[in-house]
Amino acid sequence: MNKKHLFINLTAFLTVQLFAVLPLFAGSYTATDISLTPGKNATKLNLNWQTTSSSTRCAVQIAKSGTTLFKNFVPTTKKTASDLTGASYSYCEVEASNLVSDTDYIYRVGDGTNWSAQHPYSTRNPNKFSFFFVSDPQIGASGDTASDGSSWSNTLVTMTDEFSDAAFIMSGGDQVDTATNEDQYTKFFAPAALTSLPIAPAVGNHEGSAVNFNYHYNLPNESSTYGVNSAAGDYYFTYGNALFIVLNMEPTNSLYPSSGGGGGGGPGGPPPDTDKDGVDDGHDYCPNDVGLATNNGCPEGQTGTKPVPPGGGGGGCSDIISDADFEAKLAAKDMTAFVASINQHKAFMQGAIAANPTVKWKVVMWHYSIYSAGNHAADSQVRAIRYYMVDVLDDLKVDLVLMGHDHAFTRTYQMENDNPQKNQTANSNGQIVDPTGTLYITQSSSSGSKYYDLNCKYPADPYFDYVSAGTQLYKPQFSYISVDDSTLSISTYRTDTMQEIDTYSILKN
Ligand SMILES: [Fe+2]
Numbered sequence: 001m002n003k004k005h006l007f008i009n010l011t012a013f014l015t016v017q018l019f020a021v022l023p024l025f026a027g028s029y030t031a032t033d034i035s036l037t038p039g040k041n042a043t044k045l046n047l048n049w050q051t052t053s054s055s056t057r058c059a060v061q062i063a064k065s066g067t068t069l070f071k072n073f074v075p076t077t078k079k080t081a082s083d084l085t086g087a088s089y090s091y092c093e094v095e096a097s098n099l100v101s102d103t104d105y106i107y108r109v110g111d112g113t114n115w116s117a118q119h120p121y122s123t124r125n126p127n128k129f130s131f132f133f134v135s136d137p138q139i140g141a142s143g144d145t146a147s148d149g150s151s152w153s154n155t156l157v158t159m160t161d162e163f164s165d166a167a168f169i170m171s172g173g174d175q176v177d178t179a180t181n182e183d184q185y186t187k188f189f190a191p192a193a194l195t196s197l198p199i200a201p202a203v204g205n206h207e208g209s210a211v212n213f214n215y216h217y218n219l220p221n222e223s224s225t226y227g228v229n230s231a232a233g234d235y236y237f238t239y240g241n242a243l244f245i246v247l248n249m250e251p252t253n254s255l256y257p258s259s260g261g262g263g264g265g266g267p268g269g270p271p272p273d274t275d276k277d278g279v280d281d282g283h284d285y286c287p288n289d290v291g292l293a294t295n296n297g298c299p300e301g302q303t304g305t306k307p308v309p310p311g312g313g314g315g316g317c318s319d320i321i322s323d324a325d326f327e328a329k330l331a332a333k334d335m336t337a338f339v340a341s342i343n344q345h346k347a348f349m350q351g352a353i354a355a356n357p358t359v360k361w362k363v364v365m366w367h368y369s370i371y372s373a374g375n376h377a378a379d380s381q382v383r384a385i386r387y388y389m390v391d392v393l394d395d396l397k398v399d400l401v402l403m404g405h406d407h408a409f410t411r412t413y414q415m416e417n418d419n420p421q422k423n424q425t426a427n428s429n430g431q432i433v434d435p436t437g438t439l440y441i442t443q444s445s446s447s448g449s450k451y452y453d454l455n456c457k458y459p460a461d462p463y464f465d466y467v468s469a470g471t472q473l474y475k476p477q478f479s480y481i482s483v484d485d486s487t488l489s490i491s492t493y494r495t496d497t498m499q500e501i502d503t504y505s506i507l508k509n
Contacts, residue, residue, distance in 0.1 A: 029053060029114035031092075033189040036198040037218050038168045038237045038244070042126035045096040045198060046218040047109060050089065051078070055111035058092030065104035065120065073097065075112055083212050085180050093218040099123050119195040124167040126240030132159055133479040133490075135172030135404030135443035138206060140184040141450040148177075149187030152447040155476045156193040158495045163480050167239060169197055170246075172404030172443050173204030173367030179231075180210050189216075203231045203248045204367045204405065219246075226348035227251060227341075234345060236352040242361040242483050245352050249366040249385065252341040256381045257333040317456035320378045320463045323418075330384060342388040349396055360508065361488055364393065365402040369442035371415065373470025374406030375452040378463065390418050393438050399488060399506065401440045407452045409477065409492065410442040411469040411502055420466050431487065431507040439504070440466075441479065441490065448476040469502050477501065 030052050037046040047060055056078050061070035073096045082088045092109065099105070104122045108115040124130075137152045139145060160166070176184035188194075200219075207213045213231035220237040227234035227248035236245040321329070353362065369376065370386035382405075393401065394416055413420035416437030425433045445451055454472045458464045475494040482489050489505035 027117040029110040031116040048218040059112040060094040062107040128484040130482040132169045134446035136174040137447035138174040140177035148449040153191040169199040173202035226344040234348040243359040247366040369403040371440040372406040374408035408472040412440040431505040
């Protein structure tokens with residue numbers, strides 16, 4: 001060990017010791033579930049926290065690291081509300097602004113007089129930055145909330161140890177398993193990394209329309225018109241030359257007609273949502289979908305009784321109907337409300353792009369993967385979202401779509417008009433140069449609380465011709481995405497070995 005390293009180690013040791021022994025840092029204000037979200041742009045930061053303080057005031061102070069010259073931000077009034085279970089909440093939402101890039105800060109939250117413990121927060125260079133993409137930590141899904149929380153924490157520690165420069169996290173939904181379970185929320189926000197790293201969450205089907213999601217995140221540019229349910233509305237933010245749009249697909253999903261065009265739980269058909277994943281789909285015959293799926297869609301260790309298809313033939317893998325048959329199925333349904341919901345997302349994205357017409361990169365995220373190699377790949381609802389959304393994304397020239405829900409990893413080819421665009425130009429670095437179409441990435445679980453097997457028809461069925469890479473490693477994973485004015489590069493890692501399992505880079509001139 002050289003002297004420099006010795007000095008750094010001693011400094012780190014003394015800092016840890018000082019924090020450990022000085023009550024000065026403990027703070028006199030109780031704030032729990034502190035939640036940072038990207039602000040409207042890189043100069044802003046959104047904060048949310050729960051408090052038992054009797055004060056009605058919410059305030060935030062930030063100082064440059066190494067000083068105590070705290071700067072105040074516009075205070076707000078504490079919000080109080082109750083959730084679907086009748087539990088009452090007091091929570092605060094404050095926006096910090098005029099933050100300088102590439103700067104280490106400390107911050108504290110409070111009521112303007114009493115303050116919480118201090119936490120570090122660092123801004124990054126918005127001209128050349130990176131972010132993480134995680135999905136479906138779904139704290140509580142394994143049945144052991146503490147274990148899921150521990151695995152989630154391990155993922156955050158692993159990824160921030162490896163990549164200490166990320167500006168924020170995009171999370172593809174199902175952060176918790178039970179929409180109204182505050183213990184799960186507390187375990188989700190418990191890792192220290194989340195008091196320093198903003199997280200932009202999509203609403204997942206497990207967070208549904210419960211208000212708890214709304215109490216826990218202070219979302220930037222959140223719509224009160226588009227994609228709205230009691231959990232959230234569509235929202236967006238910019239970071240440098242990139243626009244990030246997050247759509248709440250829950251209202252859309254709930255408008256998919258459950259009857260008309262066949263199915264619906266008749267004799268031989270799957271019973272409605274018996275696995276309680278919020279979707280009436282092809283694996284509802286499983287008792288529940290917790291675990292490692294290995295047997296034609298049922299989790300490992302569960303046999304389930306698969307309905308006998310019309311005309312007999314016995315178990316095995318469900319066939320995936322053709323695009324033409326699926327289109328006929330949609331034509332037999334009243335899709336008016338569903339399409340209206342899709343059009344809301346379209347209007348929201350158009351507005352976000354119109355407000356930021358010069359951005360180089362457009363990234364969109366929602367929960368339900370529409371291009372997956374996993375079990376949900378041919379669910380009617382997600383297929384309907386694909387049917388109506390891809391034209392919109394083509395028209396808006398979206399570069400990258402981030403999704404979850406299937407707890408398995410999928411990277412598509414560049415996609416346009418629902419067709420894989422396989423003839424792209426790669427340079428000597430393997431970068432795809434000025435690609436046509438949009439790239440879609442589906443993240444596996446980032447905590448490992450639940451995995452789905454790859455679809456039993458993948459890769460044999462031509463339905464999956466959109467898949468360039470589809471894997472299920474049954475290990476928590478995350479992606480690290482770096483962005484500058486000309487490149488967007490995505491590398492995906494398994495957290496147990498930090499082995500890179502997929503990489504893809506776009507160069508845009
Ligand atoms: Fe989901």
